[in-house]
Amino acid sequence: RMWGQLMARLGYDRYVAQGGDWGSMITQAMGISETQHCAGIHINMPIVAPDPETMADLTPQETRALEDMGLYDAEGSGYSKQQSTYPQTLGYALADSPVGQMAWVAEKFYMWTDCEVDGVRHPENALTKDELLDNAMFYWLNNTGASSGRLYWESFRNPKLDPIDMPVGCSIFPREIFRCSKRWAEKRFSNIIHFEEMERGGHFAALEQPADFIEEVRTCFRQLR
Structure with a gap:
């Protein structure tokens, strides 16, 4: 809602939103709360649950996705x-150690x-x-090591996966x-206008593959002109 209020204060009556990581969650929230003014959203980390009905006939991509989720939960989610x-x-x-802060970020x-x-x-092979x-x-x-962590404490108390009916684009890196x-995405997003599985790139797609990322966003939102 704060992003919607900001866009209104800036004079925009119609706009689109894009996000990855926490920005993906915020953008998906805008897809629920800002339907009068947000024309569509594009996300590169869709937050959806694997569909239980597909477990008997998983595609190779779905199998790898589930394996990577399991690996993340076991080894990467500390x-x-x-x-x-x-x-x-x-x-x-x-806040006490720049080396500690760098290590905490560089690991990701x-x-x-x-x-x-x-x-x-x-990491220097990508950035x-x-x-x-x-x-x-x-x-x-900005001394935001603590406040960026508190976002998790505040957000994980009330997780929601409400359906989204506005136009949605997804780029999967x-x-x-x-x-x-x-x-799986169609179980939450009823109006997918763009869905692409990319050949390269990771969690920080806009930094890693800026040209591919920009083209994906343009291809998605070009349909809403």
Whole structure:
């Protein structure tokens, strides 16, 4: 609602919204609350539940998506469990050490970017060193290590997957944390106008593959002119 209020204050009566990661969740919330003015949304991390009715005939892509979800839950979700339970404890440590803040952020770029080359994973295969440092600096200079963690504590108390009826576009990047098939997405989004499974890119798609990302957004929203 705050984004909707901001757009109204800026004088926009009709607009579209795009988001990934937490931006994806905010954008999907706008798809429910801002239907009078938001003409459509595009997301690169759709939040949908795997459809139980498809478990007997999963596609190879769906099988890999479920395997990666299981791996994330077993090995990659420690940060989320900490931030959704005791974020302030972590916040003191992140506010005290720039190296700690950098390590906390860089780990995610290692895990979630499409950064494997010749069998070796390294975040600088996907992003430049300056891009990695710039991202960590947003947290460090603004001292937002704690507040960014509290977002998890505040949001995980009341998760919702309400249906969305407005036009929706989805771009699925192969190294995204949570991926869905079109038939899973259709269980939540009744009006999918664009759905594309990309060949490269990960969780930080706009940084990793900016040209592909921009073309996806344009292709989606071009239909709403």
